[in-house]
Amino acid sequence: MTDQKIPVGSRQFLPRSAFEELFAALHKEGYSIVGPKVTDGAVRMQPIGSVAEMPQGIRDNQDGGFYRLEEGEPELWFEYVVGPNGPKEFFFPAQLPLFEFHVQGGRFDLDAGPPQVPKLAFLGVRPCELAAIDVQDRVFGRDDPGTFRCESEPWYLQIRQEALLIAVNCTRPGGTCFCASWGTGPEAAGGYDLALTELKDGFVVAVGSKRGAALAENLSLRAPSGAELELATLKMELAREHMGRQLETPDLKQLLNESIEFPEWDDVARRCLSCGNCTMVCPTCFCCTVSDGSDLSGQEITRTRFWESCFSHQFTYTIAGPERNTIRGRYRHWLRHKLCTWWDQFECSGCVGCGRCITWCPVGIDLTEEAQRLREGSTKHKKRLGVSHGE
Amino acid sequence: MKATTAARPEPICGMNTWMPVPARILRVREENFNTRTFTLQFTDEAIRQMYGFLPGQFNMLYVPGVGEAAISISSDSEQHEHLDHTIRIVGSVTRAVAKLPPDSIVGLRGPFGTAWPLKEMEGKDIVIVAGGIGIAPLRPSIYWILNHRSLYKRVVLLYGCRTPEDRVFADELEQWDRDGSIQVLVTVDNATGDWSGPVGVVTNLMRRVKVNADRTVVLVCGPKILNRVAAWNFLQLHVPADHVYVSLERNMNCGFGRCGHCQLGPKFICKDGPVFNFAEIADIFTKEEM
């Protein structure tokens, strides 16, 4: 046993004045830090070098198709919630070169493999993101080491293994958040190395792993007072009660299975642009296309993997035409995948309640509202059927 | 390579599952005006020995610089010197393959997907229903049956295509029927030339076959509409849904359930299919745009 003083599972207190030590500690361990930074009017997760780059005294105002930053409590670093991107962009890049090769006689000669895996520390990962990372871990085969894996997955598994996750619990949920409905937030339940809860004077720090504990050794931590712990708990309870959105989750799978032919889908199809924004911001969406590029001579071939969207026509294209030719069919596929068929495929929900698809939909289509509409439709249609049976 | 009906063989691949393995075109055989059978051989001897597939499985066929398409394997799974892929020339990749002369190099990834239920079929009557190019993924299962004929009871192949000239594997169809080892019934949509056989849709041929509902296994592969109608017709003859198998087609990109393209409701056709037990998909199969 090592003589580590900070046990995994313990809670510590990091004074606000010592927060900056995190950066030094991470740099010392050789991590590149990915954290929140304001760009083009939004808080995005991106490489940052120091605490000075982080947004302070800023909060977000989110609603369907609406995102604005506004002034918040001056000293707070984490008063906003999730922005348009998250760790997925790093673990599963929007565009990843898989390899380059050329045809040499009867051989395919490899010229280059995938880029090297960076060692990243994520600062400010929200609980819903941790849940989403867990979902993608399943998608990329964490739980079935027996099955073969494609090239991109060793890359995924490697970058995931390297990555350090410093979570931040959400003391102020956003306008489109509904993590409490899934139980994926506002407080991180696991899957982190350290988890911070921001108070006025500093952070209550939950130590989630040995790596987190080792990192914590480098920080000026002290034991939290009873009042500080109680305040942190209280903040979580308040956050849970003030979610911007709600989703009735228990019987969703059944609802989505019985509603396949409901007229409610026509209604959302009139509003949906099929632009694919929801799939691009979703932290669990994994659809991709691998395609080849070649130089003019056709000799040097590069195989690249891109994020793909089930909202594009080409996505299901066969010679007989696209399998899902209408916006109705495509939206229905997406929502059913998130809330229903994901369970069949990966034994978990494809939705974690981050609310991004609501905020970043250009016309504010709200997954929670659509599910509710189906639910009301279900009651209505059942009643109608019931009446006709009675006659 | 061991011929097996049990475990699914591991796909062969280059440095990883995304990387195709080179194979040479040995022969090209014209089946009809837009369908050809390409006989391929892995350029690497070791891979030739390692590679195995089950009847019904497919490969991702790659033309360097053009792209990939999912193509079922149409040769005998018990010989491993070469592999047949029977291709209808309709898309970008298939058009490109069609232009390649023998001796050209293409790439293969695979085998992927599920197989025909050769084990469950033992001791049963077997009805095979194929439409057009849909006979290609069924041919390995026919070879298997012929190689192990005593394991199976009565075997009937019902095949439909547009015209007599459109018949894929025409001489083999005649040969199998002549041998008497399996019964072959062919129908065409349009009788041309000196065709004197049945005219009409393939499901009409079902009337000519006595189906013992309790001991028949049905294998279906054809266009979507044929799959539907054939499956339902057999259900109406009281063949249990879990004795009906259909092979489906979708746009596939990865071949192993990661890219999301070929989803049919909860199923990835590349991984959970292409061969499905009808009972598994009956609830979503007839719904549009799933």
Added chain:
Amino acid sequence: MPSAPPKVAVYKFSSCDGCQLQLLNLETKLLELVGAVEIAYFLEARRRVLPPPYDVGLVEGSVSTPEEEDRIQQVRRDCKYLVAIGACATSGGIQALRNWANVEEYARYVYAKPEYLSTLETASPVASHVFIDFELRGCPVNQYQLLELVSALLTGRKPNISTHSLCIECKRLGNTCVLVAQGKPCLGPITQVGCGALCPKFNRACYGCFGPMEQPNIPSLGQWFTERLGHTPRDMKRMLRLFNGYLEPFKQASEHYERKEKGG
């Protein structure tokens, strides 16, 4: 065995030459290209003209004069594979704005002696006159799409040109949505991908120069713009009638907003 390199012809109709310039802007790639194909007819770049037939013809510009109306027929006869490149050739372009107005009146505003002009009532896309094999959208076209087109033709495959919304590319590139985060009237959600999300990258709303995407839902975006962002039907009409106003379904939608503008 190397066969003769394909002969390529580049034609100009009513246009600003910007799309042809994109070809010249390829620079080093252009040199590679010149090695792989034979430029048989490209007046903007070289004086030498080889006789038809040509394997590939790239047409820039709309058909707006009686002379062009005849010439495009000859071009079709001369080329095995004909590609319309750029907004003018694929939609009629910005000059198609006159299709909703009186050409003579327009001509009087612009030219001292309009009687010297010989022009058609409408400026129209190449496809309204002859069959085209492929089209590249954009004002101007994207040079990488041009290159992809030529490489694809050389290897005999289908060009890898997507027709979905611009948003997918914009998000892949890591831009923050200017519509959601800044309330700008971005046409990205109804516009075809291909430009590299140039405008949103620089915090500007997309103005649709690649034309409508596959199955665009213009009424829904229009409703959001008018009801939530405070734009008028006149604004909507003007947004849709820019580079691709005469291309369906932008055309029909712009006419809808024009009726709303007039009818209140």
